[in-house]
Amino acid sequence: MNAMSIADFEKQLRGPYLFDWWLGRQRISTMLGLFSVEFQMLGNGDTNPPDQEMLRRASELVSYTEGHGQFILDVVFGHYLLAAEDREWLDTCGVPQGLSPDRIADYLREDRSLVISRNLAWDPPYASTIHIAPRWDEEHALSLDFCDGTIAAVNDSPFTLEAGVLRWIEE
DSSP: OOOOOGGGEEEOOOTTOSSEEEEESSOEEETTEEEEEEEEEOSTTOOOOOOHHHHHHHHHHHHHHHHOHHHHHHHHHHHHHHHHTSHHHHHHHTOOTTOOGGGGGGGBOSOOEEEEEEOTTSSSSEEEEEEEOBTTSTTTOEEEEEETTEEEEETTBOEEEETTEEEEOOO
């Protein structure tokens, strides 16, 4: 993936959002389907366009996602296996038991995204996240926090895969 430029993105109408956001003109193809690339300016009154740090982070996150699709799939499948521990839950959500990893993408919402956020009140002011909404947990979805070249947390918590099942690490 070449470095991204502001020309690769288009500012979106705010609509119901309380922040400015920009959407990549092209979607990224992965093992889990297509992902949009987005910038979100979450700071109070931040109406500035994406800066060089956001563009750098977007290029890095896209490269990671393209090159580490199997690991991302493993995390999502591990979350499915965790949900499957409650047999009634999957039935309630209309998701079959016993899915194989190659079928998991069929049970993800289409609004998958790679998001670079900026909020100058945060420390650090930038965040890079992979957002995926599985049909077995649409309300909470999955946010894979990307930091220092790897997925560092899922839904803001450190994690591990134990025998393929996603487990959060208690701190």
